[in-house]
Structure formats: structure tokens, C-alpha cells
Amino acid sequence: MSWEGMDRRKFPRVMYPCMVKLVSSDRTQGPILAHTENIGMGGISVTLKNEINLFTAVEMEVDLLDLDEHIIAKGKVVWKVRRKSIEKIKPMFYDIGIEFTEISKKDNDRLRENLQMLIDKGTQLSKPYI
Numbered sequence: 428m429s430w431e432g433m434d435r436r437k438f439p440r441v442m443y444p445c446m447v448k449l450v451s452s453d454r455t456q457g458p459i460l461a462h463t464e465n466i467g468m469g470g471i472s473v474t475l476k477n478e479i480n481l482f483t484a485v486e487m488e489v490d491l492l493d494l495d496e497h498i499i500a501k502g503k504v505v506w507k508v509r510r511k512s513i514e515k516i517k518p519m520f521y522d523i524g525i526e527f528t529e530i531s532k533k534d535n536d537r538l539r540e541n542l543q544m545l546i547d548k549g550t551q552l553s554k555p556y557i
Contacts, residue, residue, distance in 0.1 A: 440467035440553035452484035465553035470526040501529035
């Protein structure tokens with residue numbers, strides 16, 4: 428699958444490496460700890476060693492690294508892309524896009540404030556691949 432032609436984003440994403448803990452609704456894996464590739468008002472993109480199936484519901488705990496409480500949200504996997512292996516000794520990774528489906532007003536407002544601050548500082552926006 429090509430990245431080109433896949434731009435369906437409603438919200439811009441900021442290149443911001445937050446810590447995130449994911450728990451899938453099917454509980455086939457334990458909690459997954461990862462970093463975001465980017466984050467926006469509509470969701471996050473993470474890179475994982477193991478794939479999560481499309482449309483799987485997830486619970487998320489996002490640490491914006493701003494010394495405040497973690498953002499708690501629910502979401503669903505809306506896209507996934509398997510990265511090409513560059514070297515034989517490195518494991519395959521998956522880029523996973525997760526859309527927020529449930530987030531409190533308080534956490535939503537805090538996310539908006541943090542993203543606006545990052546944009547105002549000139550933080551790079553993500554390429555619009557979804």
C-alpha cells in the first residue's frame with residue numbers, strides 16, 4: 428500500500444513523541460507501551476512491533492510529557508501499514524493509526540492547548556498520509 432493518495436485526515440498532526448500505553452479490547456496482548464509518531468485532535472500514530480487488527484477498539488493512556496496527568500481516551504485502529512525491512516536482523520514494525528472515539532472534555536481541551544503551543548513554537552506537522 429502506498430502512502431500517497433491516503434490523506435483522509437480531518438485534523439493536522441504534530442510530530443511529537445509522547446509515551447502511550449495501549450490495551451486492545453480483544454485483550455489478545457498485554458498492555459503495549461510505545462511512542463507516538465505524531466498526535467492530533469483526531470488521534471495518534473504509533474509504531475509497534477506487533478500489528479493490531481483494523482477496527483480494534485483500544486484504551487489509551489497518553490503521557491504528553493508536560494508533568495501533568497496522562498490523557499485517558501478510547502479509540503479504534505483505522506489504518507495500519509507494515510514497514511519494509513531494511514535489514515535482516517531488525518524486526519518488522521507496523522505504523523498504526525488510531526482515531527479517538529471517546530475523550531473527556533478536560534483531556535480534549537488540554538490536548539488542544541498543548542498542540543496549539545507546539546504549533547506556535549514551530550513544531551513540524553506530520554506529512555498527511557492519513
